[in-house]
Amino acid sequence: MNHAPKRKEILSRDEKKLAIRNALRYFPPAWHSELSAEFAMELEKYGRIYMYRFKPGYKIHARPISEYPAKTVEGAAIMLMIQNNLDPEVAQHPEELITYGGNGAVFQNWAQYLLTMQYLANMTNEQTLHMYSGHPMGLFPSSKEAPRVVITNGMMIPNYSSQDDWEKFNALGVTQYGQMTAGSYMYIGPQGIVHGTAITVMNAFRKVLLKTESPNGKIFLTAGLGGMSGAQPKAGNIAGCITVCAEVNEAAATKRYSQGWVDELHDDMDSLIRRTKQAIAGNEILSLAYVGNVVDVWERFYEEELFIHLGSDQTSLHNPWAGGYYPTGLTFEEANIMMAENPELFKEKVQESLRRQVNAINKHSEKGTYFFDYGNAFLLEASRAGADVMSENNIDFKYPSYVQDILGPMCFDFGFGPFRWVCTSGNPEDLQKTDEIALSVMQKIRNSAPEEIQQQMEDNIKWIREADSNKLVVGSQARILYADAEGRIKIAQAFNKAVSSGKISAPIVLGRDHHDVSGTDSPFRETSNIYDGSQFTADMAIHNVIGDSFRGASWVSIHNGGGVGWGEVINGGFGMVLDGSAGASKRLKNMLFFDVNNGISRRSWARNKEALFAIKREMKRSPNLKVTLPNIVADKLLDGLFE
Ligand SMILES: NC(=O)c1ccc[n+]([C@@H]2O[C@H](COP(=O)([O-])OP(=O)(O)OC[C@H]3O[C@@H](n4cnc5c(N)ncnc54)[C@H](O)[C@@H]3O)[C@@H](O)[C@H]2O)c1
Numbered sequence: 227m228n229h230a231p232k233r234k235e236i237l238s239r240d241e242k243k244l245a246i247r248n249a250l251r252y253f254p255p256a257w258h259s260e261l262s263a264e265f266a267m268e269l270e271k272y273g274r275i276y277m278y279r280f281k282p283g284y285k286i287h288a289r290p291i292s293e294y295p296a297k298t299v300e301g302a303a304i305m306l307m308i309q310n311n312l313d314p315e316v317a318q319h320p321e322e323l324i325t326y327g328g329n330g331a332v333f334q335n336w337a338q339y340l341l342t343m344q345y346l347a348n349m350t351n352e353q354t355l356h357m358y359s360g361h362p363m364g365l366f367p368s369s370k371e372a373p374r375v376v377i378t379n380g381m382m383i384p385n386y387s388s389q390d391d392w393e394k395f396n397a398l399g400v401t402q403y404g405q406m407t408a409g410s411y412m413y414i415g416p417q418g419i420v421h422g423t424a425i426t427v428m429n430a431f432r433k434v435l436l437k438t439e440s441p442n443g444k445i446f447l448t449a450g451l452g453g454m455s456g457a458q459p460k461a462g463n464i465a466g467c468i469t470v471c472a473e474v475n476e477a478a479a480t481k482r483y484s485q486g487w488v489d490e491l492h493d494d495m496d497s498l499i500r501r502t503k504q505a506i507a508g509n510e511i512l513s514l515a516y517v518g519n520v521v522d523v524w525e526r527f528y529e530e531e532l533f534i535h536l537g538s539d540q541t542s543l544h545n546p547w548a549g550g551y552y553p554t555g556l557t558f559e560e561a562n563i564m565m566a567e568n569p570e571l572f573k574e575k576v577q578e579s580l581r582r583q584v585n586a587i588n589k590h591s592e593k594g595t596y597f598f599d600y601g602n603a604f605l606l607e608a609s610r611a612g613a614d615v616m617s618e619n620n621i622d623f624k625y626p627s628y629v630q631d632i633l634g635p636m637c638f639d640f641g642f643g644p645f646r647w648v649c650t651s652g653n654p655e656d657l658q659k660t661d662e663i664a665l666s667v668m669q670k671i672r673n674s675a676p677e678e679i680q681q682q683m684e685d686n687i688k689w690i691r692e693a694d695s696n697k698l699v700v701g702s703q704a705r706i707l708y709a710d711a712e713g714r715i716k717i718a719q720a721f722n723k724a725v726s727s728g729k730i731s732a733p734i735v736l737g738r739d740h741h742d743v744s745g746t747d748s749p750f751r752e753t754s755n756i757y758d759g760s761q762f763t764a765d766m767a768i769h770n771v772i773g774d775s776f777r778g779a780s781w782v783s784i785h786n787g788g789g790v791g792w793g794e795v796i797n798g799g800f801g802m803v804l805d806g807s808a809g810a811s812k813r814l815k816n817m818l819f820f821d822v823n824n825g826i827s828r829r830s831w832a833r834n835k836e837a838l839f840a841i842k843r844e845m846k847r848s849p850n851l852k853v854t855l856p857n858i859v860a861d862k863l864l865d866g867l868f869e
Contacts, residue, residue, distance in 0.1 A: 227314070228477050230322040230329070231549040232566040233273025236393045242269060248399040249275045252337040273566070274397055276322050280336035286320070287313040288702035291650035291732050294347070300374040300780045301346040303650055303735050303803045306702065307411035308332060308342070310648075316415050316701035318453045323360075325413045326453025327789075328542045328550050330405025331379075333360035334396065349374060359401040360409070373775050377411075377783035379404025380792060387786060387793030389547060403787055406740035410783035410799040414646055415700035416457040416487065418739055421689055421708060422633070422644055423461035426600075428685065429632045430536050431465060434596045441467035443509035445502070446536040447527065448600070449473065449520035451482045455540035459488035459513030464696070467535070468505045469513040470498070470527075472520035474552040474561075479515045485700070493517040499530055506532075521554035521579055524586035534590050537597040538628070539583075543607045544791030546576055551607070553579035577611035584613035591625070599627040601741075601751040603790045627754045634755030639829050639836035641710035641822045642682050643742035647721065649703040651732035657703040658694060659730055663720045664707055665690045671713055678839060679710070686713075706739075711822035711844070718804065718814040726806030733805045735780075736814070740788050740797035744770050744825025748788075748795035758832040764796035766828045771798035773820050778802065778813025819848070827853040 237245060249265045250258050265275045288310035296302035311332045314320040323333045333339045342362045345355050354368040357377040380401050382391065395401045407413040431441040444467050448458050451473035459482070462469030471488065473479040483491045489512055492498040498516045505512045516523055520539065527534060542550030552561045553575035565572040591597050599605045605623040608615045617624040629638070637643065649656040668690060672683040686708050693705060709717060724730040738745070746752035749761040771784040779800040788797040802817065804810045823844055829837035833856050845851050 227321055228319055228481070230272075230319040230324055231562050232271070233397065233548060234393060234566055234569045235273060236390065237397050241394070241398060242266070245269055245275060245398050249277065249335065252341070269397070274322070275335060275399060277335040277337050278321065280340060281321065282340070287315070288652060290652040296347050296349070298349055298351045298374060299733055299805050300351070300803050301349045303733060304375055304411060304781060304801070305343055305346050306650055307648065307735065307801065310702040311408060311411055311413045312339070313701050316413065325405065325408035327405045327408070328452070328545045329403045329548065330408030330453070331360060331402045332408055332411065334399055334402045338362060359404070371778070373779050373781050375781035376775065377404075377409065377781065378785070379409040379783065380786035381784065382786055389792060392787070392792040393548070403792060404783070404785045406785065406788035406797055406799065409785055410740070410801070411781070412646070412737040412739070412799055412801060414648065414702060414704035414706065416454065416460075417698035417700065417704065418644065418646060418706050419454040420457040420460050420464070420698060421706045422739075422741070423457045424464040424689070425637065425685060425708060426628050426632050427461050427465040427467065427536065429636055430596060430598065430628070431467065433631065434535055441465055442511055443468060443506050444535040445470060445506070445532065446538070447523065447534045448538045448540060450540035450542070451478045451488065451515060452542065456482045456487055458540060459515065462513050463489070463511055466511050468502065468510060470502060470516065470523065471513065472516040472518060472523045474517075474519055474558050476517050476558070479517045483515060486697070488515045489513045491515050491517060495522065495526055498523070499526065499532075502532060519552060519554040521583045521586065524583055524590065528586055528589050533593065534595045537587060537590060537595050538600045539604045540600045540602050541604070543603040544787070544789060544794070546607050547573055551576050551580070554582060555579070580608045580611040581613040584608050584615055588614060597625045598631060599623070599625055601628060601789055603750060603794065606750050606790070606794075627751060629751055630755045635834070635836050637682065637708060638743045638752070638825065639755070639834045640679050640682065640840045641743055641826050642679075642686075642708045643822070644706055644739040645709045645714045645717070646704060646706040646737055646739070648735040649730065649732065650735060651730075652703055653731060654699070654703055656730050656732070657699070657705060659724065660705060660721060660734065661690055661694055663724060664705070664717045667716045667720055668709070668713060671716065676843070678836070682708070710840075711819055714818045714822065715815055718818060719811060722804045722806055722811050722814065725804055733803050736802040736804060737800060740785065740799045742825070743822050743829075745799055746788065746795060746797040748790055748797065750794060751790050755834065756829065756832045760828075760832060766825060767796040767798045770821065770824055771800070773824055774798075774800045774817050777817035777820050779817055823851065831856055833858060
């Protein structure tokens with residue numbers, strides 16, 4: 227079992243007592259004396275109180291929806307989604323209720339899990355369950371039209387959003403870091419990310435190669451084989467390049483290898499170099515995992531004069547001091563001990579390592595490597611470490627983020643994002659039928675799609691056609707497909723009809739990653755291609771979650787910190803159950819339309835060309851949509867204004 231690292235000691239003696247008092251409020255006083263000693267031990271030993279003894283003995287995994295003892299179809303569907311997020315096959319640290327990203331939690335402790343499952347089982351369709359950072363506050367009377375669950379994770383008073391605030395308030399048991407899909411019960415395993423990563427890698431190669439060149443035999447160097455980063459080698463294979471991916475944690479590397487997500491494992495640098503050279507010579511499509519530190523790979527590849535076409539990094543730098551980034555020069559075990567026992571020294575080691583990594587990247591990029599930040603706060607943390615990553619104006623980074631150059635202008639601004647669905651029957655045949663339905667809807671849309679989005683349509687049609695044979699399912703029977711508002715609505719309508727006619731045997735859950743057009747305000751990632759200053763505001767994500775909640779979402783969630791870290795982002799998401807009813811058909815149309823176009827309108831107000839195109843097109847098709855459009859100011863008018 228892959229356990230979460232010990233969290234650093236942050237509570238004072240009085241605060242530790244408060245943490246125990248907080249934990250014990252879940253239990254009758256007769257149990258307090260025994261549990262207090264046990265919880266104190268957990269707090270000292272792991273830095274958190276997980277309440278391990280309350281982890282249920284039954285197997286946790288997504289069961290067919292009919293097996294859940296619930297009064298509502300939504301309640302059962304949400305139980306299924308929660309269990310999928312905690313399935314040991316799917317989750318990164320399942321015993322600590324962490325799904326991915328090192329600290330992306332579904333719950334803070336097992337008592338919260340048990341209580342929540344019980345509430346969901348008993349909930350009627352005139353009640354709503356309110357979740358405060360993993361804690362089920364309770365069922366409140368509402369209405370049939372209301373969301374069944376409202377989730378917040380890590381919502382803090384803004385001044386209390388530093389990394390150490392997370393350590394402290396999470397250790398006290400009053401908040402948690404929900405990442406994106408972890409705390410919103412929408413994680414579908416690394417598949418969710420393979421698609422986005424494949425699109426990113428394919429488009430990055432399109433940027434650096436001539437139209438006549440192929441990515442075969444060309445190197446994509448990166449790091450991380452964890453929850454999301456584990457998708458990189460698979461995506462590299464789909465894009466057709468040589469992926470070299472370093473991973474310091476042998477257990478993580480071996481897991482991905484045994485799942486078939488990476489072709490070869492190398493724990494010796496010389497053997498990695500030999501194999502890479504052979505793959506270049508043979509123009510191969512291949513993925514290589516190096517069990518070791520990525521800094522060493524960047525440096526050694528430079529010495530060996532190996533040309534890297536694409537470079538990136540997916541270590542968890544949103545969580546730099548607690549196991550997200552392992553510094554070079556220390557073994558994995560040494561680093562784990564140091565981060566808990568000597569956090570100050572560990573921080574220095576991380577920063578020194580980042581400076582070394584950036585020096586090596588800079589040398590490669592002088593030779594022509596295209597390096598991009600993969601939304602893991604790499605450039606942000608490297609800049610904080612004093613690494614040479616700033617551009618001449620000292621405001622921007624010298625490298626783009628993948629959203630600035632690729633996903634923003636090519637996908638999000640047009641409304642394309644990580645739409646996904648789960649077949650709650652658990653039957654792979656249902657999933658195949660949904661793939662076929664989605665393919666035929668996309669093909670129809672492509673025939674009349676404008677030139678501007680033809681490439682997107684082609685990439686996504688290819689993806690869905692090959693999805694089954696790429697064997698991407700881990701956990702629930704789920705699929706991801708980048709689609710725009712039109713695609714999402716038409717696919718969802720077709721699914722709802724198929725459920726209603728019995729062609730598909732059980733309801734379908736719709737959702738998406740928060741990492742989307744509209745869900746996330748994140749100046750260093752999803753909204754890094756917003757240039758009107760509003761990238762530091764979070765109105766869009768808040769409107770997203772409130773707007774979705776009264777337009778028919780079955781559950782909504784709003785988080786602090788998903789992806790890039792606590793205090794750096796606000797992100798929202800939803801889940802929607804399609805039960806084949808007329809009500810579901812109305813809800814999906816209303817909600818999915820807003821869920822995408824809210825983001826496009828904000829992006830167009832920020833003067834993004836592609837978003838302006840998309841929102842004008844949508845207003846023509848939808849007379850009820852009236853969006854405020856920006857007037858564009860000529861540069862020369864401003865040039866002389868303040869001289
Ligand atoms: N895949 C995507 O599309 C995507 C998109 C946006 C952001 N991200 C970001 O990518 C990061 C990774 O996400 P994750 O879920 O995979 O996290 P994770 O913690 O599960 O995986 C990161 C892995 O990096 C390894 N690692 C850390 N330092 C290393 C080093 N110096 N050398 C080699 N390996 C090292 C860790 O052992 C770990 O297994 C997160 O910050 C996430 O927000 C991913």
